[in-house]
Amino acid sequence: MLVDQFNPLEGKMLSILDKDGNVKDKKLVPKIEDEKLIEIYKTMLLTRVADIKALQYQRQGRMLTYAPNQGQEATQVGSIAASEEKDWLVPAFRELGAWLYKGVPLEQIFLYWYGNESGSDFPENVKMLPISVPIASQLNHAVGIGMATNIKGEDEVTLAYVGDGGTSQGEFSEALNFAGVFNTPTVFIISNNQFAISVPRKFQTKAKTLAQKSIGFGIPGIQVDGNDVLAVYAATKEAVDRARKGEGPTLIETVTYRLGPHTTSDDPKIYREDVEVEEWKEKDPLIRFRKYLIDKNLWDEEKDEKQKEEFENIVNSNFKKVEESGKISLEKIFKYNYEEMTPELIEQYEEYKNYIEKGVK
């Protein structure tokens, strides 16, 4: 078991590819079909392309606040790729690659960041909760999903995401504790991207790793190289398989780096050195994985260029549709607070509707 081989208390971190995409230990390489390897890579590439575009749109004043993902694609896609369609995804807010792999249409994701709740009304088959802004509170939802899974005797697994800052929240501890007590099929993924906005990881905890936090709750924990998609996949797959067999939750810490700002409204130059960012750019998860695929003759530079271009067009056309979506109707902002609008809401709605129909606003 990887969780036994890589004990975070012994300072061990699971890592399979080096930064040049070479396999360090063949025995650790997870079994993934070629087709799936390509699908994983393509999702990572789409994530990167969409992310860069979204930042551009935001800088052009066409998009509202946006949380960039650059540098974290391996963590996002490697983890979700180890789950199945029937499994649940409980996001924090920076998992673009995971959402795309799960099947959320890019248009909807952009619609959310564009400022429209309909961006969280995912297609029926996409078992994913909406983005959760209150940090770490979503982890308790993930555990509740798992408690229901257990009661119903089903074998779905829930993947739940949180950042390094989120591990300081009380709800993080409550969720891990409940997951342990009720033996829920939950895989917690801490995307440790080194910063909670401006606050570095060392100010979140004195613990050497975030993975070791699992130990106090009696559940296994493992730290993996979060920029190594094979390592992320391997650790998650093991955790998912255990959870599905009824062997309970796992905590995975993926060590990665947020190459961009926290959101479009902050400037990371204030709180970190360029040289640090440059160092992490050398560990870019996309470059590493691409080299691995090229070595396996599954991909080449020419394909890469073509694919990137195709994705750019897809991203542009999706965003264009979002821009054409316009504003939300008055009815929609009232309609979904309860199954049926209360008499008070009907009154407020009618009064304002009559007012604006006179053309004053």
Place this chain on the structure above:
Amino acid sequence: MPLLNNISAINHALDKEMERDKSVVVYGEDVGFEGGVFRATAGLQKKHGVDRCFDTPLAESGIVGSAVGMAVNGMKPVVEMQFSGFVLPAMNQILGHVARYRNRTRGRYNLPMVIRMPYGGGVRALEHHSESMEDIFAQTPGLKVVIPSTPYDTKGLLLAAIRDPDPVIFLEPKRIYRAFKQDVPEEDYTLPIGKAKIVQEGEDITVVVWGALVREAQKAIKEIEDEGISVELIDLRTISPLDKETIIESVQKTGRFLVVHEAFKSFGPGAELISTVNEGAFLYLEAPPTRLTGFDITIPLPKGEHHFIIEPKQIADKIREIVSF
């Protein structure tokens, strides 16, 4: 027809609903094996199994947060906060998620869940055991807030709350958990959420109350019955959504209005009700609409609580004052 008090009516309703609907699960601190510190869930674990009625770690946010996940995944959780004063750690979940999920997902995920909690003062308890916080929940879009006052209402409203497609905060006036018994029909019935009940009709003044204060108001009315004052007494039953129609109609008839509650005065439910009366019955008023409420102070420990708790005599005096305006 069983003769039940308020706490046994809760137990009875939960039992019946767990039998009828296998997706109903009941959990919280001491809820499972012990059956709750007030015995609201006594016997449920034994009868319905440890999967459907169980104890949790001592963490309110975990209880409510997991209930969100449960509801998303097809269950109908009925969770207990041991006392309403203990709900504070769970407010991040209640205000931040429970109330918002339907709107956030444009109706994809609704949360059919009930958060039960004993509430209100008058039981001579420790700090954080006597609060009346119905206003905080009532101010939050997406929540419904129900407060029963009799065993009959408790059963009908709790069943309605569990079957409601939206989250319901179910506040149980613990002071009257065992105050009196009533015949409660064995068969299934619900009472509508969002509808007040006219407890008695009258001509001179409308008095609106809920929870434990319904009985106190009835005692007050008895005290003044020989004085020729005819009181229309309304038990609100549901704080949110508010049954404005019943209140306004009544005040249009009586021309006078008193609301009594134990929640704080400033920015409290009374302020909302008086605004409702002013907006809907202003030209019918013969006296200023009035509120008799808890003071704007931290609710005192037992040796000072008697000043805070509203007694029938205070209600009677306030009615006399308004009628002689």
